[in-house]
Amino acid sequence: MxxxxxxxxxxxxxxxxxxxxxxxxxTLYSFSEAFGERDYLAALTRSNTDARPLSLYVHIPFCRKACHYCGCHKIATRNAKLAEPYLSRLDREMVLIKPHLDTRREVAQLHWGGGTPSFLSLDQMSDLIDRLDARFGLSNARDRDYAIEIDPREADVFTLRHLQALGFNRLSLGVVDLDPRVQRAVNRVQPRVLTEALLDEADRLGFHSLNLDLIYGLPLQTRDTFAATLEQVIAMAPARISVFNYAHMPERFAAQRLINTEDLPGPKEKLAILRTTIAMLTGAGYVHIGMDHFARADDSLAIAQREGTLQRNFQGYSSHAQCDLVGLGVSAISSIDDVHVQNHTHLAAYEAALDASHLPTARGIRLxxxxxxxxxxxxxxxxxxxxxxxxxxxxxxxxxxxxxxxxxxxxxxxxxxxxxxxxxxxxxxxxxxxxxxxxxxxxxxxxxxxxxxxxxxxxx
CATH class of the missing domain: 1.10.10.920 (Arc Repressor Mutant, subunit A)
Structure with missing residues (x-):
């Protein structure tokens, strides 16, 4: 190679x-708790002057089973009833934001992340889309970028058909690694057939820019085992592949304390995995966009990079430049006009603010x-x-x-x-x-x- x-x-x-x-x-660590709700509302109002398109991010914090490597703001639970009060509070957040935004502005980008949005039932997904449309007016434009993160263990072909009907046109599937030993070590057992079935159906339905998420640096990984995973992923031919560097921070993330540190690849092996990844993916025709992102040359990310319009925001690289980003949900981050602002990261604080008819603004910064x-x-x-x-x-x-x-x-x-x-x-x-x-x-x-x-x- x-x-x-x-x-x-x-x-x-x-x-x-x-x-x-x-x-x-x-960065987030420069945000100040002195920045509050009034500052955010003022920024929302100022943003109407330039009338840039909107990008909406919705954070669904729930997942049914915690993966040991995860450093996201999530709530591991099998209690599906928790979703309903959360959706009601999301709607309350939208209601409080709406008077300050010119809703004639196009919602060019929509992203649901988590946790896993596939924690929601199909009816709950429909309800959330209806609420977003009622408050902000969603787009039917062909070039809209409406994406959702999917856990293949919690979705099937009927889920994808429903998502297409709701207006989503891009999917990101969490894969992590296809080696069963690695999967067991990080508490995420996910047979390859689950991912393949969803990819086949997504392709048949016409979803574009399908993305698969992988992680390198996990326990029991070697350059050879990860090469085997990459061979299988390349054969699936997704338009985008993200290969994230696992950051082992057990002092910050309790779930990571369940990982046996002795099983993690050492620095030399981890670099060898990265070297193998770049060689295999570029050899298969993927463009290394930057950091952990790869895309086919005809994908919108690669095109945007060639044209100099690629953008970075809190979801990573984006082909939709010059959007004002409004984040909804616990821990969500907004970047609008000349401010960055984050919601409360603890669900109880998020709920309490909205129940008192206040935006759940925790901290922010004006640039x-x-x-x-x-x-x-x-x-x-x-x-x-x-x-x-x-x-x-x-x-x-x-x-x-x-x-x-x-x-x-x-x-x-x-x-x-x-x-x-x-x-x-x-x-x-x-x-x-x-x-x-x-x-x-x-x-x-x-x-x-x-x-x-x-x-x-x-x-x-």
Whole structure:
């Protein structure tokens, strides 16, 4: 198996520090509890001036069985009755937001995540869509991006037919790993046939941009076992594949304490798994979009990257640029106008706020001019794997090389190590630098501690 580019294990390990994923800038740890409901409502109102399309994210926190690796905000329960009061409070949140938004704005993007949205019954899914449509007006446009995360263990062909009827046109299926030993080690037993059956039906129904989620760095994984999983996934031919780096943080996530640390692949083996993944997927025709995302060349993510319109938000990479993101549900994050804001992460606090007719705003931040400049620079690096300083200067009316002089000086060591090149007024990540793009972006982050912050995951 040929390497896709020159591989330098020592260099990768040296730069494998803790760092943000930059789904926002400033990152979540810079959000302030002094930012409250009134600040968020003011931002919602201001956003109507530019009348950008809307992106709605709905967080469904429930799942029936907790996977040991999971670091998401979720509630493991088999009590399906918990969904009804939660849906009622979601509707209450929409009611409180609606008066502050011009609902003539198109809802170009919709994403249900969790937990697992497939915890909901089909009737509950219909009810939630009806409520969203009544409050915001959903789109029928052919280029809308309406996605939902599905647990193949909790869905069948009838689920997919129902989702299509509700207007969803993209699916993301959690796979993790197809090796039964790894599945048992992380408490997620999921026979391959479940995934294949859903993929076949989704293809027949005409869903586009099907995504499969994998995770590397899990217990009992080796480069050979993961290669076997990749062979099977490639044969399924999804349009997108996400291969996430498992971040083992048992001090933060209780479920991870059930993982036997001795079974985790060591740093050398984990890098070998990553090397195998990139070689196999690019060899099979997938474009390495960045970080953990791969897509076929004709997929909207790859097209957006070629056209320079790829965007990053709290759901990862997105082909729908320039949307205001409204997050609904416990722990959901919004990015609208010039603010980032997060809802309460504990269900009881979320419920109490809404029961008192208040938005469940827990914390947030309003971006300064400097934040907006740096967020633009970081986002372009993360999406384009390059940064055009002339474009940055024109966009913000600044002399970008002078304005960002301290950040650019931090990149000089990375340039000497072959992670980037300066081409006129463009910073371009090398193939190896693309794997460390989070490290390149960190040079522009003035909120970041100068020492590695272990609240963040490792870069590779």
């Amino acid at each position: 040929a390497d896709p580019f020159a591989w330098d294990e020592a260099l990768l390990r040296r730069y494998d520090t803790h760092g943000p994923r930059y789904s926002s800038y400033p 300064t001019f400097d934040d907006r400049v740096r967020w633009h620079a970081i986002e372009r690096l993360m999406c384009d794997m390059a940064l055009d300083l002339d474009e940055l200067s024109e966009t913000f009316g600044i002399d970008a090389p002078r304005y960002l002089a301290n950040s650019l000086s931090r990149l000089e060591a990375l340039q000497r190590d072959g992670l980037l090149s300066f081409e006129s007024h463009r910073i371009v990540a090398t193939p190896l630098g693309r794997l460390l793009i989070r490290h390149l972006a960190m040079a522009f982050d003035v909120h970041l501690s100068p020492t590695p912050d272990e609240r963040f995951s490792r870069i590779v």
